[in-house]
């Protein structure tokens with residue numbers, strides 16, 4: 001099975017980002033994967049997401065999406081005060097947008113393609129280490145971008161406790177990052193448990209927006225190495241506790257990564273912010289779209305019989 005993946009299209013960030021999407025689709029048509037995975041951060045605007053996902057319509061493969069933090073932002077304080085929140089986007093608007101445009105909303109509808117199961121979650125973080133020591137992060141680079149991202153989440157990611165809606169003159173209270181992470185981790189654990197019990201499923205791919213393992217974080221400092229891990233360690237433990245999980249696809253950080261964590265291959269291939277990137281779209285796509293092969297038992301049996 002060939003799985004093509006990328007993340008962080010950020011189409012609202014620059015003209016370059018928007019213009020890359022049709023090129024991505026053209027390359028995918030040639031690559032012709034069995035599965036295409038988008039691991040979040042298209043845009044805070046639902047209209048942008050709708051338009052972007054629609055551009056992938058010519059692809060006949062299975063298409064899976066998991067939202068990123070920017071996709072669940074509610075960019076209006078007035079709307080937030082009225083109770084429109086990130087849950088509404090996560091559980092209602094975004095799954096609808098996916099279905100309308102030929103993508104499976106993996107975080108609400110786990111899927112199976114032959115013997116491979118696909119499970120998804122935004123993979124929210126409990127807390128961001130390094131966020132309190134802001135000064136040491138400096139003003140440039142990936143660490144600074146992660147700090148800005150966390151500030152923006154505090155303002156626009158709005159996981160509301162609806163039982164507090166209607167407090168006099170005040171908007172609803174927000175749930176803590178710890179609570180949100182715990183809730184999504186529970187759901188992910190349940191979905192993975194279902195995959196473990198399904199005898200037709202031999203291997204499982206988990207798609208999250210935030211990285212599930214600390215080694216996927218952002219390394220800062222030269223002498224004393226320190227990592228900023230914008231994810232939940234619990235998410236990683238859940239992945240490792242289910243023996244069928246072989247592959248983790250994530251996003252959020254804007255550098256590529258491909259490593260092994262206790263037998264699970266963990267990959268990331270984000271587009272990121274292209275405002276300053278003056279290369280030809282073709283070269284960007286070459287770098288920012290990854291395809292990996294997942295060998296099934298049937299493939300391997302065929303291989304051995306040929307040998």
Ligand SMILES: [Fe+2]
Nearest residue numbers: 008041252253
């Ligand atoms: Fe991003």
Ligand SMILES: [Fe+2]
Nearest residue numbers: 041068069252
């Ligand atoms: Fe993100």
